[in-house]
Amino acid sequence: MLRLVRHVTAATITAASPPRVLQLSFHHPLSHLISSTTPNDSSSLTVYFLKKSCGLSSEAALSAASKIHLKTTKNPRFVLTLLERFGFSKPDITRIVSKRPQLLLASPDQTLQPKLDFYEGIGLSGADLARLLSRIPGLLLWSLEKRLLPNFDLLKAILHTNENVILAIKKCPRLLTSDLSNLLLPKLESLRDYGAPASVIFTLLITHPRSLIETADQFEKTFNAIKGMGMSPSTSMFAHALGVFAQLHKTTIERKLENYLSLGWSQEQVLEAFAKHPYCMTVSDEKVRRNMEFFAEKLKWGPAYVSANPVVLSLSFEKRIVARCSVLEMLASKGLVKGDVKARHLMMGEKNFIENYVIKYKGEVPEVVDAMGGNKLGLGGLKPGS
Known part of the structure; x- marks a missing residue:
């Protein structure tokens, strides 16, 4: 039985690596450009640094410069040095700075390095960490003690290993930054009360964690819709169905249902197919029509046979x-x-x-x-x- 943890202890980072010491005297590869030739006024200096040292295009640099104003390049250069020491490539750094230029003003040793050490310590490093932070660089600015560590501990209590937590985080980084006690735990309680075992909740968190981070009202609508289909909460398909249904807008579901009906399916056959293979509702309408036409003309398969074997709709x-x-x-x-x-x-x-x-x-x-x-x-x- 799943045990939900409401009071989180300090995280134990089992794969912690030795802390890195940032050498502030590090000579940045482009530091020779930032000398007497660097523009003097703040606006010009900011754009110049963003283009020459961070790799931003002129347009991106101007956009980023509207959010920060550099009076000196000392701290920004230390930030770039730190990111490079953690293995971030130039393109990685460009994407990160373009999305969140404010990071250039953050303290390298007090704000950024503890977060980078944390991510590496739980096993999220290298290219995986670079991809994650390139998508959501703000993950370097959240409080480690008040949000990142407690959320990691809570997720690990449910998913058991760092590797499983990382799988969930990659699919939904908001798991690290949301108020999980108020946003996630009540949903897990509802699932458990309905009869979903720990294995189903585990599957849902690993495969469709976004469905558990949406608003309470939206989750309730999705949850009630799946319950209304009569699907057993004890099977893994229940988790997949809930996750798939949560990502589809109501109008999208209606359009897909209409597409199946137009191909001779009954509503009961659509529901049968969804219960067996929820991902049949994520297949494009065009692909469904093309596959069904081939099945009907070449193989003599009708809706009854295909709805009983809905995986064939997802095949190339x-x-x-x-x-x-x-x-x-x-x-x-x-x-x-x-x-x-x-x-x-x-x-x-x-x-x-x-x-x-x-x-x-x-x-x-x-x-x-x-x-x-x-x-x-x-x-x-x-x-x-x-």
């Missing part, structure tokens, strides 16, 4: 559906396989399908290699009998 048309049907059609014409194409043939793992229908028969029907896209799959070198 050219790379999966057409390629595999071509292989099976060739083998059937030679009498090597019997029966019609079934949904299981399309949903089968790539490795199993290649072994059972391509490699096994390439000696008798070498064309199956090309039909399957042999060159792209690394099968181009296969020869009959090899």
Whole structure:
């Protein structure tokens, strides 16, 4: 049973790395440009530094300069030095400064380095950390003691490992900065009261954490809609359904339902498909129509069969559906396989399908290699009998 922690202790960062000492005497690669040739007035100096040292375009530099005014480049240069020491590339730094130029005014040792040490300590470093902060550089400005550490501890109490917490954070960085005690925990209580076990809540947090950070009213609407479908809260599909439904606007859901109905589906069949494979509601209308037309014309599958096997709607048309049907059609014409194409043939793992229908028969029907896209799959070198 899931135990919800309302009073969070100080975080234990198991993967903590030794603290880095910022050498303020570090000679920045572009510091020679910021000398007597640097413009004197604040506005010109700011734009100049943003372009020459931070890599911003003229337009981006002017935009950023409307938010900060540099009287000196000393602190900004220390900030750039710190980011470089943590492995951030020039493009990373450019994106970060462009989105949040105020970071150039932050204290490198008191504000920024403790946050960077924290992220590295929990296992979020290198390219992953650079991507995250390039998206949301404000994560370097939130209070470590009042928000980041407590939220990390709370999430770890539910997800158990640093790795799992990082997976959730990558999908929804707001998990680190939101008031989780008031925003997240009541939703988890509602799920538990409805009968969702810890495993389902775990799946929801890992795969669709945004659904648990939305407003209480929006969550209640989504939650009630899923409950109204009669889905069992004890299965992982309940978590996926709740997550998918939460990301779709009401008008989008109505449009997608209308698309299915226009293809001959009944509302009950749409609900059956959604309960088995919630992601069928994220497939584009065009793809649904194209796949259904192919299924109906080539395979004689109707809505009843497809709604019972809705995963086929999400499959790639050219790379999966057409390629595999071509292989099976060739083998059937030679009498090597019997029966019609079934949904299981399309949903089968790539490795199993290649072994059972391509490699096994390439000696008798070498064309199956090309039909399957042999060159792209690394099968181009296969020869009959090899």
